[in-house]
Amino acid sequence: MRITYRDKQYETKPNITARDAIKKLGLDPESVLVVVNGKLTTDDVVLREGDEVKLVAVVSGG
Amino acid sequence: MRHHKLALCAEHYGEWFVAQTERAIEKYRMFSRDERVLVAVSGGKDSLALWDALLRLGYHADGLYIALGINDPIPYSDASLEKTRKFVDSGEWRVAKDDAPLAPRPTLYIVDIPAAYGKTIPEIARAKMRGQGRPCAACGLTKRYVMNRLALEKGYTVLATGHNLDDEIAVLFQNTLRWQTGYLARQAPVLPASREGLVKKVKPFCRFYERETATYALARSIDYIYDECPHAGGNLTNFYKTLLNQLETESPGSKLSFYLEFLRARGEGAFEQFNRVEELHACELCGQPTSAPERCAFCRMWNVSRIVE
Numbered sequence: 305m306r307i308t309y310r311d312k313q314y315e316t317k318p319n320i321t322a323r324d325a326i327k328k329l330g331l332d333p334e335s336v337l338v339v340v341n342g343k344l345t346t347d348d349v350v351l352r353e354g355d356e357v358k359l360v361a362v363v364s365g366g
Numbered sequence: 367m368r369h370h371k372l373a374l375c376a377e378h379y380g381e382w383f384v385a386q387t388e389r390a391i392e393k394y395r396m397f398s399r400d401e402r403v404l405v406a407v408s409g410g411k412d413s414l415a416l417w418d419a420l421l422r423l424g425y426h427a428d429g430l431y432i433a434l435g436i437n438d439p440i441p442y443s444d445a446s447l448e449k450t451r452k453f454v455d456s457g458e459w460r461v462a463k464d465d466a467p468l469a470p471r472p473t474l475y476i477v478d479i480p481a482a483y484g485k486t487i488p489e490i491a492r493a494k495m496r497g498q499g500r501p502c503a504a505c506g507l508t509k510r511y512v513m514n515r516l517a518l519e520k521g522y523t524v525l526a527t528g529h530n531l532d533d534e535i536a537v538l539f540q541n542t543l544r545w546q547t548g549y550l551a552r553q554a555p556v557l558p559a560s561r562e563g564l565v566k567k568v569k570p571f572c573r574f575y576e577r578e579t580a581t582y583a584l585a586r587s588i589d590y591i592y593d594e595c596p597h598a599g600g601n602l603t604n605f606y607k608t609l610l611n612q613l614e615t616e617s618p619g620s621k622l623s624f625y626l627e628f629l630r631a632r633g634e635g636a637f638e639q640f641n642r643v644e645e646l647h648a649c650e651l652c653g654q655p656t657s658a659p660e661r662c663a664f665c666r667m668w669n670v671s672r673i674v675e
Contacts, residue, residue, distance in 0.1 A: 334611035337580055344376065344584050360584065362577045363532075363607060364410055364592050 305351060309336070309359040318355070323347040326359065335362050367578070368618035376585040383582045387419045387570050394555040396568040397524045403427045404522035404565075406513050407453075407474075409446030411583040411590045412528030414453050416571055417472070418586060420526070421459040424466030427526070428473040429454070432512050434505060435479055435486025439596060446591045450474065453588060475520070477512050483668050488597070494667055501597055504667065511664040515654060517565040529569040532576035535625050536606040551641035554632065561646055563655040575621065576607075 305318045307325060316325050322338040326347065336359040338347050351357055367373070374382055390396070397403055403420060407413040407429040420427040431450045436443045453459070454474050462468050480486045485493065487508060491501035517525045534553070541549045557567040571579055583590050598604060613620045631637075646655040649662035656662035 332608070332611045332615055334577065334614050335608070337577060337584065339584070344581065346373065360580065361592065362580045363604060364580070364590070364594055 305353055305355060305357065307357045307359060310361060316351075318351055318353040320351060321347065322349050322351055322357070325351055325357070329359075331359070336360060337362060367575075369575070369614075369622055380582065380585055383574075383578065384419050384422055386574070387416075388423055390555070390570050390573055391568075394568070396526075396556055396570060397425075397566070399425060401426070401523045402521065403524045403526050404475075404513075404517045404520070405429050405526045406509070406528070407431050407450050408528075409449035409591045410528070411588070412530055412533075412571060412576075412579045414450070414528075414588050414590050415579050415583045415586070416526060416528040417453070418459045418588060419582075420570070421469040421472060422462055422466065424462065424469065427469075428475070428520075428522070430475045430477070430513060430516055432509055433476060433478040433480070434508070436488060436501075436595060436597065437486075438488070440593060442591070442593060442596055445593070447476070449589055449591050456589075458586065458588065475516060477516060479508060479512075490667065496667070500601070502601065505597075507663055507667065511654065511662070514563075514565050515652070518563065523559075523566060525565050525567045527567065527569055528571055528579070530571045530574050530576045530579050531621060531625055532607050532610070533603075534569070534572050535610055535621055536603045538625065538628055539606045539610060540602065547637060547640035548642065550628075550632070551637035554629070560643075561655060563646075563648065563653070573622070573625070 305316055307314045307316055307329065309329065309331070314329055316328055322340070322345070323333050326333050326336055326338075333347055338345050338349065339358040339360060340349060340351065341356050403425055405413060405417045405420065405427050407417055408431070417427060417429055429450065431447055433447055434443050451474070454472065459472070460468055483490070487505045488501045491497050491504040494504065497503035513525055538550075538553060541553065555569050555572045559566040610621055644657045646657055648654070649656045649658075649665055651661050651665040654662050654664070658666070
């Protein structure tokens with residue numbers, strides 16, 4: 305399953321929560337928002353094969 | 367929102383967010399409905415979300431965008447101005463909350479620093495060797511000056527910025543680590559117009575987590591700039607934000623309680639003895655308040671005194 309974060313793509317196994325996927329990528333769950341198939345969602349959602357997952361960095365601007 | 371033990375759908379989240387914004391404005395007595403508010407907008411999530419929320423609440427809120435000329439290695443300033451203009455043109459902010467009247471189209475003031483002063487922020491920082499290789503000090507000084515001056519010249523009594531809880535506690539953490547008691551004494555949701563020539567500054571989002579303002583912007587389909595300023599990478603503020611997020615992950619609510627307990631202690635006078643009133647006088651060039659003997663820091667850095675719309 306493919307996850308996009310800051311214009312880069314990462315592969316992870318499906319059927320895990322978004323929160324676990326975020327941790328597997330070495331990110332802090334507090335630092336990102338989860339968008340699945342174009343819809344903003346909570347990080348306890350279980351990601352399925354074929355889902356289009358985008359992590360939006362919370363910190364932006366400057 | 368683990369710290370609030372609350373889960374909301376997008377529509378109700380938007381309502382909660384706007385209501386919480388109004389609650390903060392009232393709790394800290396930031397401004398009334400009769401006052402004209404100038405919102406400092408950067409094209410980022412916080413400032414556009416703030417402008418959007420204030421307009422939905424029916425406040426008279428106009429925007430100020432400061433073009434800093436930061437376009438290397440990515441066109442950061444140009445892109446953020448485009449996002450800001452797009453927000454005004456989109457009319458998204460026209461959806462009013464409850465019975466609040468529909469806001470008229472707000473004014474967007476644009477101050478173009480390179481056009482007005484002949485250099486971009488990175489150029490002036492290099493030329494004056496300010497900030498140890500980073501333009502952040504020159505940027506902050508320029509923005510504070512222009513915001514205050516334009517607000518005064520255009521007759522706004524309040525300047526609102528999109529500082530969120532994470533911004534506030536990163537500064538609080540830094541000042542606590544160094545026991546910067548003078549800074550601790552002055553950190554607050556409202557900085558009053560303490561003397562003539564200084565406009566009141568308010569932070570209506572000071573109790574919102576950064577992820578809450580980002581959530582609101584996404585839920586409202588506000589098209590904001592996702593990129594960080596190219597000069598922000600590796601700065602101390604972001605490092606402290608990362609540390610505090612680790613704490614929040616292990617102990618939800620820690621960030622909010624750090625800030626609220628600080629405000630409580632401050633309100634009880636814990637730092638009052640360190641709140642020294644600086645003697646200010648008018649800059650001999652531009653007339654803005656300064657503690658420097660002759661010219662203010664801005665006029666010394668830029669060596670000019672003019673502003674453009």
